[in-house]
Amino acid sequence: MGEEKVVVHIERSDPGADVRPHWDRFEVPYQQRHSVLTLLNYIYEYYDRTLSYRNYTCGRGICDSCRVNINGKVGKGCATPVPPGAELYLKPCSPHVIKDLATVLTGGPPEPAVLGVWRAEG
Ligand code: FES
Numbered sequence: 001m002g003e004e005k006v007v008v009h010i011e012r013s014d015p016g017a018d019v020r021p022h023w024d025r026f027e028v029p030y031q032q033r034h035s036v037l038t039l040l041n042y043i044y045e046y047y048d049r050t051l052s053y054r055n056y057t058c059g060r061g062i063c064d065s066c067r068v069n070i071n072g073k074v075g076k077g078c079a080t081p082v083p084p085g086a087e088l089y090l091k092p093c094s095p096h097v098i099k100d101l102a103t104v105l106t107g108g109p110p111e112p113a114v115l116g117v118w119r120a121e122g
Contacts, residue, residue: 004030004084008039010051011091012100024048030084037066037077039088040101053077053101067093068101 006028013021026043028034034042037056044051057063061079068077069091082088096104 006030006034006039006082006084007087008043009087009089010043010101011089012051013097014099015097030082034082035078036068036070036075036080036082036088036090039082040077040090051101052099054103054105065105067103067105069093 008026008028009023010026011021012024026047028039028042031038031042037059040051040053041055044053053068054065056078057065059078061076064076066077067074070077070080071089074093090101092101092103094103098104
């Protein structure tokens with residue numbers, strides 16, 4: 001029996017440099033208790049350090065900073081479990097993209113504080 005995997009497609013863009021978004025595909029080994037957010041952390045750690053997204057502030061479904069469009073529906077990455085064999089399509093949760101899955105938040109903490117937790121190259 002082969003290793004179980006999760007396939008993740010991520011819509012990527014850098015509005016300052018790209019004409020239009022593109023999709024990247026990652027195959028990630030399944031791990032128990034993976035959430036969409038821990039999956040993004042795994043991809044960042046092991047595959048692509050240029051990936052930008054909002055890493056957790058609370059990690060418990062409270063702050064709403066990890067919002068992302070997951071298979072067509074906006075949800076909290078930290079509170080969305082990932083089953084073995086899943087195929088995910090992740091897009092930014094709003095049209096106000098900073099880079100990749102990191103978007104400008106409204107109604108949340110002040111932006112400079114939030115920007116301290118999103119990951120980007122550099
Ligand atoms: S990190 Fe706070 S809701 Fe997900």
